[in-house]
Amino acid sequence: MASLPAGPEIERLIQLLAKLPGLGPRSARRAALTLLKKRDILLDPLANAMRDAASAIKTCETCGNLDTTCPCAVCRDARRETHVLCVVEDVADLWALERAGVFRGRYHVLGGALSALDGVTPERLNVASLVARVSDGVDEVILAMNATVEGQTTAHYLMDTLASTNAKVTRLAHGVPVGGELDYLDEGTLSAAFKARRSL
């Protein structure tokens, strides 16, 4: 790419914006221009918000969630059930489940999924703390891993690891997504949906 007719400060801003997920080189340029043109209403507030969030953010020592308090809002909430634990790979997954509003228990964030390729071993995930929590009076562990090879490998590993505890271990259902059309679904999903069919 030819260099822009703009100073090094602008180039650097674009380079860093392009590292955000969802922004490529082209959209990073657009974002940088928007920031520079809307300095008072966007650039300055965003720079401040980033500084505020960076100084306020904490990783919850109980579940691994990101929040401005430790324990986090979920772990602190006395109305949530303590005997059901939902295990997720990442904080983003926890947020997604909270948006769905379907779960009223506590979470446990693994911090990734097992991957031989990327050298992610069980020791690099929050597995030991999970086993400790489950042994401490949890009735059900819901494994809410991604439906990827890494996610399912991790789920199987956790199932084996948690077998020594008394907790019931469940996983999310696989099947046709709500609103999905069969014609557009892959064979794996269709096959899973068929095998798990239910009587009406």
Next chain:
Amino acid sequence: MASLPAGPEIERLIQLLAKLPGLGPRSARRAALTLLKKRDILLDPLANAMRDAASAIKTCETCGNLDTTCPCAVCRDARRETHVLCVVEDVADLWALERAGVFRGRYHVLGGALSALDGVTPERLNVASLVARVSDGVDEVILAMNATVEGQTTAHYLMDTLASTNAKVTRLAHGVPVGGELDYLDEGTLSAAFKARRSL
């Protein structure tokens, strides 16, 4: 949308990120999480880059380009032709043409396009300074407006306004984009390409 199980600082960061072009609510959440997880290598450098760019940025008084110097790099470059002027709506268009590396003259940034709907009148664009520059020894004015209704309205308006000067006024060609397939093109583009066909 249900609120996230995260503090107000994180909510605010997500809200501001979602205002960037190319980022919606969902990708803003992903971007915020990435920033918070990569604080040292992404969040802090980006916050600094934003501050640096904000304090360094200047609008070129000659052409309207954004740069860290005034006059900007293009206006300052003595190797560029001074008798050809390329008029663009926005700084982003100037950057796009520079990336193509097709033009070696100077630019003039209008700061938008005429729009009755949005109340953009000729007085709100850099038209007066354009006429003054063209009258001051410019041979050719290339109108590089967007091929939108607003862009073409602006081009027609500028053509009339610049008629009083001695400069030749040209516009970019319309036609089939390089790499484009006829099957996917709209009728307007096909019609323009047909009318402007050239003998081989």
